[in-house]
Amino acid sequence: QVQLVESGGGLVQPGGSLRLSCAASGRSFSTYIMGWYRQAPGKERERVASIDWTKRDIVYADSVKGRFTISRDSAQNMLSLQMNTLKPEDTAIYYCNTVPARNEYWGQGTQVTVSS
Numbered sequence: 001q002v003q004l005v006e007s008g009g010g011l012v013q014p015g016g017s018l019r020l021s022c023a024a025s026g027r028s029f030s031t032y033i034m035g036w037y038r039q040a041p042g043k044e045r046e047r048v049a050s051i052d053w054t055k056r057d058i059v060y061a062d063s064v065k066g067r068f069t070i071s072r073d074s075a076q077n078m079l080s081l082q083m084n085t086l087k088p089e090d091t092a093i094y095y096c097n098t099v100p101a102r103n104e105y106w107g108q109g110t111q112v113t114v115s116s
Contacts, residue, residue, distance in 0.1 A: 002026035002105065004096050009110030016086050020110060022079040022096030030074035033057075033099040036081045038092035039109075049081060050099045063089070086114045 008020040020036070035050035048061045049070040058070060069082040079096050093109040 004105050004107045006094060006096055006107055006110040009094060009112045011113045011115065012086055013116050014087060014114055016114070017082070017084045018086065018112060020081040020083065020094055020112075022081075024077040024079070024096075028074075028077060029079075029098065030077070034072060034079050035097060035099040035101070036068075036070060036079070037095045037097060037101065038090075038112075039095070040089075040092040043092075045095070047099065047101075048094075051079075083112070086112075088114045090114050 003025050005023045006020060008018060010018060012018055031053050033050055033052045035047050037045050037047045039045040046061065048064050049068055050059045051070045051072050055072065060068060067083065067085045071080045072078065091112060091114050093111050095106060095109040097105045
C-alpha cells in the first residue's frame with residue numbers, strides 16, 4: 001500500500017519556523033517530481049513548492065518564495081519543507097504529493113497554525 005504521511009505541523013507565532021516532513025512508503029518516489037501543497041479554510045488546495053529528482057528544478061509559489069525551502073532525501077524516500085518567517089496567512093493543512101498530484105496519494109496532512 002502506497003502511503004505519504006506528513007508530520008511536523010503545529011502552532012507557531014508569526015515570524016516563527018517549522019519543519020515539515022513527508023515519509024513515503026509502499027514504493028519509491030525517487031524519480032518523481034514531488035511537491036508540498038496546502039489548503040486553507042475556505043480556499044482551494046494550492047501547491048507551494050516542488051522539487052524534481054535531480055534537486056535542481058525547484059519551484060516556489062510567490063507567496064512563500066524566500067521563506068520556504070523544499071528538500072528531498074530520495075534514499076530515505078523523504079520530503080521536507082523548512083518554513084521560516086511564518087505569517088498568519090500560512091495557516092493551512094499541508095500535504096505532500098507528486099506533481100501533478102494523484103488522488104490516491106493524498107494523506108491526512110499536517111496542520112500548521114500561525115497565530116499570536
